[in-house]
Amino acid sequence: MHLSEQEIIRREHLEELRKLGIDPYPAEAFAVNALAADIKAQFNDDAPEQFQTVALAGRMMVVREKGKVTFAELQDSSGRIQLYISRSDIADGENFDLYDVVLKRLLDFGDYIGVKGFVFRTRMGEITLHVKSLTLLSKSLRPLPMVKTRVIEATGETEVYDAFTDPEQRHRMRYVDLTVNPQFKAAFITRSRIISAMRRFFDDKGWLEVETPILQPIHGGAAARPFQTHHNTLDMPLYMRIANELYLKRLIAGGFDGVYEIGKMFRNEGMDRTHNPEFTAMEIYVAYKDYYWMMEMVEQCLEHIARAINDNNPLIKFDQHEINYAGPYRRLTMYDSIKEYTGADISEMDEAQLRDLCKQLHIEIDNSMGRGKLIDEIFGAKVEKNLIQPTYIIDYPVEMSPLAKKHRSKAGLVERFELFVNGKEIANAYSELNDPIDQRERLEDQLTLAARGDHEAMAMDEDFLRALEYGMPPTSGLGIGIDRLTMFMTNNHTIQEVLFFPQMRPEKGE
Structure with missing residues (x-):
């Protein structure tokens, strides 16, 4: 190990503490009975007895020595509070080592300590804990950055x-x-509240939260490139799931009226400000419903979440925009949206004509792309960025949606919508395809695209087709990207700011 000067000093302090009989990593629990933020919010000068026997634990941050008195700041999970530490209070009888040696010399910035005492307000007006006893709970061997x-x-x-x-x-x-940077905790706390609010909304409707396999023998349910691994005992390839759609539909076929899952998905694709190879998604399927019903349900759900995290206000700021999550949301067909932002009517264009249009619009394409992928490229390049307020793009071409039911009245289209906010898709939903013969033909078309080099084409899943052949009721399904929804509801521009541990390249060696 290559240790810095500060790291060497801290290890020396560690050994000195042990020689003094002080365990730098004690096993005993420390009973905390208060948080810094609660003390500062609730302390009343007229009733100081409320906080006469306080026990706090956290990192020792700022330290200021004034003779036989030390002022420090303790940072716990809720925030910081000032500590007043007197030599006469924490010294052990005639032995002042605890103050003069341990506190003043061997404890370091960032060490975890436990303190007990009473709360008062200083002459400068600072709410402070008067420390009567101090315990080292964990020694920090690396110095924290000094902000x-x-x-x-x-x-x-x-x-x-x-x-x-x-x-x-x-x-x-x-x-x-x-x-x-404790201020960044707020986004992660809000993320947790978003998931909790969504779960409560579904549970109150009577829908069942379930778990489906992450390791799957066939990747399906989305157009994406999977991660592949190998199971030694079964001697077979397995794929990290790109979606849980086909397993949730099996449960609808098995007799459940509504099932949902919030969990990790994995896609072996590029990384950027809005994509991470491992991400969290929610998918829900409700029997006897269609995509019109689902649009209304999504509006209710997102308004419920927005109000739950934003003091009952459905308006949430993102950049210079104030996004209104209260419905109804604008509805625009895929063809109409492209016509609105490019002037081109693509509804009757074949693959060759779409290729020509892409060239005119300076959109990069390749030979593996079929009609559906070409339309998707045009939409992504020319339309998405304009959809700031929640907007449903509905009625997709059948080539773009191999798992969605054909439109009840518009030939060549399917009953599908995607919800766009701040120029990005956050939800995708269908009237689910439950015709097993039509579904088989669609998946066969996907195999043709895969043969042309489309790595995101779906695979044939015979077991899923068998489930449809036994019968699945009319169903509507929905997927929502939790990470992206959190970005927009916390005013963050990168997915890395709402993931505790985003995927990163390996660290460079010495």
Whole structure:
């Protein structure tokens, strides 16, 4: 190991503590009975007895020594609070080593400590814990980044410097990021609340949360490139799921009226500001419903979530926009949306004509793309970025949606919608295809595309077709990307800011 000077010093402190009989990593539990934020919010000068026997634990951050008194800041999961530590309070009788040696010299910035005492307000108005006992709970052997602030006298503004802001370091060392940049915790807390609100909404409707396989013998349910692995005992390839759609539909065929799953999906594709190879999605399937019903349900669900995380307000700010999650949302067909933003009516165009249009619009394509993929490329390049407020794009060409039911009144289309917010898709839904003969023909078309080199084409799943042959009721299904929804509901522009541990390249060696 190549240790810095500070790391060497901290290891020396570790050994000195042990020589003094102090375990730097004690096994005993420390009973915490309060949080810093709660104390600061609830302390009342007229009733100080409320916080006379307080036990807090967290990292020791800022330390300021004043003779026989030390002021420090303790940071727990809720925030920071000032500590007042007097030599006479924590010293053990005539032995002042605990203060003079341990506190002043052997404890370091970032060490975990437990403190007990009472709360008071200083003459400067700072709510403070007067420490009567102090216990080392865990020694930190690496120094945390020292984020500093100073007040600019001319303007009164606070300036931050030496901040831990490099995105790669922040995302790679999230444990450091969350410690020195606790403000970023808010997005992750909101993410948890989004998932909880969504789960409550579904549970209150009586739909069942289930679990389906992550390792699948056939990848299906979406147009995506899978990760592949090998099972030694069975001596067969397996795929990390790209979607859970086909398994959830099996459960509808098995007699459940409504099932949903919130879980990880894996797609062996590119990485950018809105894509991570491992992501969280929710998929739900409800029997005897169609995509018109699903559009209304999505509006109700997203409004419920927005109000749950935003003080009962469905308006959530993203950049300069205020996104209104209360329905109804605008509805626009796929063909009409392309016509609106390009002027081209593609409804009667064949593959060759679409290729010519892509060239005119300077959209890059390749020979593996069929009619559906070409339309998708045009839509992605010319339409998506304009859809800021929640907008349903509905009635997709059949070539784009091999798992969706044919439109009840429009030939060549399927009953499908995608919901777009801030120029990105966050939800995808169908009136599900339950005709096994039609489904087989669609999957055979996908095999033709795969033979042309389309790595995202779907595979043939004979067991799923068998389930449809036994019979599946009319059903509507929906998928929502949790990560992207969280981005937009927390005003974040990259998926890495709402994933605790985004996928990253290996660290460079020494």
